[in-house]
Amino acid sequence: xxxxxxxxxxxxxxxxxxxxxxxxxxxxxxxxxxxxxxxxxxxxxxxxxxxxxxxxxxxxxxxxxxxxxxxxxxxxxxxxxxxxxxxxxxxxxxxxxxxxxxxxxxxxxxxxxx
Amino acid sequence: xxxxxxxxxxxxxxxxxxxxxxxxxxxxxxxxxxxxxxxxxxxxxxxxxxxxxxxxxxxxxxxxxxxxxxxxxxxxxxxxxxxxxxxxxxxxxxxxxxxxxxxxxxxxxxxx
Numbered sequence: 001x002x003x004x005x006x007x008x009x010x011x012x013x014x015x016x017x018x019x020x021x022x023x024x025x026x027x028x029x030x031x032x033x034x035x036x037x038x039x040x041x042x043x044x045x046x047x048x049x050x051x052x053x054x055x056x057x058x059x060x061x062x063x064x065x066x067x068x069x070x071x072x073x074x075x076x077x078x079x080x081x082x083x084x085x086x087x088x089x090x091x092x093x094x095x096x097x098x099x100x101x102x103x104x105x106x107x108x109x110x111x112x113x114x
Numbered sequence: 115x116x117x118x119x120x121x122x123x124x125x126x127x128x129x130x131x132x133x134x135x136x137x138x139x140x141x142x143x144x145x146x147x148x149x150x151x152x153x154x155x156x157x158x159x160x161x162x163x164x165x166x167x168x169x170x171x172x173x174x175x176x177x178x179x180x181x182x183x184x185x186x187x188x189x190x191x192x193x194x195x196x197x198x199x200x201x202x203x204x205x206x207x208x209x210x211x212x213x214x215x216x217x218x219x220x221x222x223x224x225x226x
């Protein structure tokens with residue numbers, strides 16, 4: 001079964017710390033992987049999209065890496081800020097599926113303490 | 115930039131009532147979908163559409179109906195609401211079938 005797992009479910013860090021969020025997937029035959037941010041009571045905002053041929057993508061303080069062979073992706077957040085507090089979700093687009101058959105992880109709730 | 119717009123944001127229904135959740139996007143995206151998000155279950159795909167006139171079922175389609183008469187709109191109909199349909203519903207769209215996905219703000223539905 002194609003599954004996406006995010007561990008830990010929750011993470012609390014002090015402001016300024018660099019941190020890594022993890023996403024693992026059970027099938028290496030993926031088309032791409034997306035990282036999203038969700039604030040309480042809000043929709044999901046796309047952060048980074050990594051194609052299967054890419055190893056990493058960067059946007060500002062965010063860097064996402066992809067290792068298909070090990071079934072892992074990480075989201076690195078540099079110099080964390082209280083405004084980074086949110087739930088972060090990863091989603092995998094499996095080869096042979098459409099974008100609307102993404103499989104989502106259950107997310108990591110990040111709290112950055114001032 | 116409106117993006118993906120969902121209405122209503124909140125709705126309370128009684129068991130057996132029907133209603134339609136509206137979704138509209140102004141980005142000329144061909145691909146649209148509906149998800150529900152429940153605690154501990156994550157996001158689950160209800161229905162999706164790859165273009166006007168074309169729809170298909172996702173993971174949890176029972177009790178829901180969709181149609182896609184225009185590129186912009188993709189309404190989700192609850193035929194006879196049940197308490198199990200209490201959830202937060204998200205509409206999402208994408209320009210291509212493997213591109214970046216854009217979400218609406220969500221519609222919180224409570225069925226009593």
